[in-house]
Amino acid sequence: MSSKPPAIRVEDSLQFSRWYHEHLLWRIKWISVLLLLSYPYFYFVDFYQMDESAPARYRTVMIATHLLCAAVSALFLLMHRQLKFHWTGTQERGVFAVIQVYTALYLLSASVSSWNSQLLNGNVDAYIIIVLGISVLVPIHPKRFALFVAVNHILFLFLLYSTDQDRAVLLSKQINTTATAAIAIFIVWIFYQYMTREFVNQRRLKESEQKLRKLFAVNPFPLVLSRLSDGKILLINLKASQFFDLFSKRFESVDAAILFPDESSREEIIEELKRSGSVKNRVCQLNVSPTSGKWVMINYEAFEYEGEACVLTGITDITELKKIEYELEKHATTDPLTDVPNRGHGMAMLEKKIAGTGPGDALTVCFADINDLKLVNDRYGHAVGDEMIVEASRMLSSRLGPNDFLFRYGGDEFILVFGRTKEETLAVWERLACDLEELNDDEDRPYSLSISYGLFAYRPGEAISVKDMIERADHEMYKHKRQHKKR
Incomplete structure (x- = not known):
């Protein structure tokens, strides 16, 4: 698989940006909900379980960090509905800014929390957990994320060096956190590629479905697309509606049994479709209405539509040819x-x-x-x-x-x-x-x-x-x- 994301056309870039940002908004919403549900426990620890032996500055910074993050999450939830449902030019810039600020603030909280931990136990777990979590849960554009992580990591290294620790310990922490930042950037890059491909594939699928509908509309022969699992008719063109006289009823209520001579032939054809994928040039007589039948040549093709196994049926009316054939045979015999x-x-x-x-x-x-x-x-x-x-x-x-x-x-x-x-x-x-x-x-x-x-x-x-x-x-x-x- 190529590492280069599939190209997004210029006319689709705005649509991709909206689609991707809406996906990130959905993620941030649930992150904020889960964080708000967990903060009461954090506050219980901050105010009641932490004993007096913890440095005052440590408790103050931790409480301030938790309060700030809770406020950011609550504010986002209040803004979420307006951000999601109004895509004006100004509003779109606002959505972009909110996502960037949200990401930057939580990256900053990783640096502050880990710097604060040096006063108590000297570990950098908070930095590793939060940075990796942000990369997985809020993967903004890779270049922008790399910039945010780089600036934040420089700040974190400065804060880390401001603490009074053994040089070997500081070097170990520097290596571990720098590796974490690099891994986070790589995770975002991989996810962004995946989302780009997902968008392009959805766009291509939508375009293919639109082309299919156009082909259905303009095709001079009766065409019917039915679902293989239950025989439900999904698409039918005008010629097929005329051929089967379906103007008086909705085609969704008609079973695909009308496309087969009889039930035994239907089972035989479906088995052949599952085995080889197509049944070509089958000549038979179809009952197109309760009182009349027509001679047809039918092609059945296994076809995937909207992620479901379907049957594309093309019909050629050969009734007149059969009459001529009968007359010729009669004349000869x-x-x-x-x-x-x-x-x-x-x-x-x-x-x-x-x-x-x-x-x-x-x-x-x-x-x-x-x-x-x-x-x-x-x-x-x-x-x-x-x-x-x-x-x-x-x-x-x-x-x-x-x-x-x-x-x-x-x-x-x-x-x-x-x-x-x-x-x-x-x-x-x-x-x-x-x-x-x-x-x-x-x-x-x-x-x-x-x-x-x-x-x-x-x-x-x-x-x-x-x-x-x-x-x-x-x-x-x-x-x-x-x-x-x-x-």
Whole structure:
């Protein structure tokens, strides 16, 4: 750590001076209170316990010192409230003067008390205790403190030499007290550095918080800062308020649960934050209100704010992108006429279905072909032919179960995949045949809808390709179609 205190900007020097002096005023106040509480005991010793054997001058000086220090402490307490709460230019100079005078008087009391002790026991304990105590409790600016200590120490050495003592004893006392003065100056210097750093750190922290609030205000994306321990929202920008529709309530009353898809995801994300410090680009759906949800990409960042562990959450609304993605996916995988899976997607679905089939599972592939579609196109036009295809797709879909699906294979061809046995699938087609008969009887249309089909029952583990399965079902379909044409 560098011994040089961090620089204080010129514009902050006055603020630092006020902050530091107010801190010293607080210290001096409690020093004065404690001294006033202890002086009754000192007076009891001065007037009642000290016997007549003590020199008269010793008692007189000690009583005068105690009375003077008590008066200084009492006067300070009377002035304290006015000194603390009125920072005018004149008042500030007064505060500065009071602190300096207070320090100087107590340093002087150290010299006088220790000089006075030479008349009784010859020790310098009072000087050491008071000087070190002042350095710890009232650490004024180091240069000024060094000046006060130097002047006071010269005075003390003069008083010490004025006493009639052995030269070796005087030399020992001189060395001890001089070392004490040097140590006191060093203590004040260290403390002043610490207080300077504390002020600079607080200033930087305050500036960082102000910058953070500005970034929150101007950021074009929703931003939320919440406390990690209890989920309380501490900061939220305008975009986030709009996104979560929080204008009707105070954000302080809203829990940070709104920032997570669900409670289990919240626990998972918080654990990841504690472990790695961030969760990047998580795509999920958030319930932004009781009736609506939005697709979002969220970044979570562990963040310390005002000394507390917090979570900074940045949100990007990707609902429109998801809609476009859905439309693109639908366009790539869905037949635009019938709105069922197209050939490419359907073949992939069939491959996946076969891969997931195990021993004991049933799987039947059905090749369905609309009868007489070309005739309808030629006679009534392609618009009616398209209507016929859509109607056939609707009828086929109506009999599918939860484990079944179909896709359009070609112009008039559909593939149906049943998670059933061949016998169960034949029963489905019997019901479909009845449905088609009812449709043809009830509907007023220029054509009669009928569908030929062929089945292939897949045995799990059978070495056969999807293409061959469809060809076998197609072959069976043509047998059924020939029967239809004979009618």
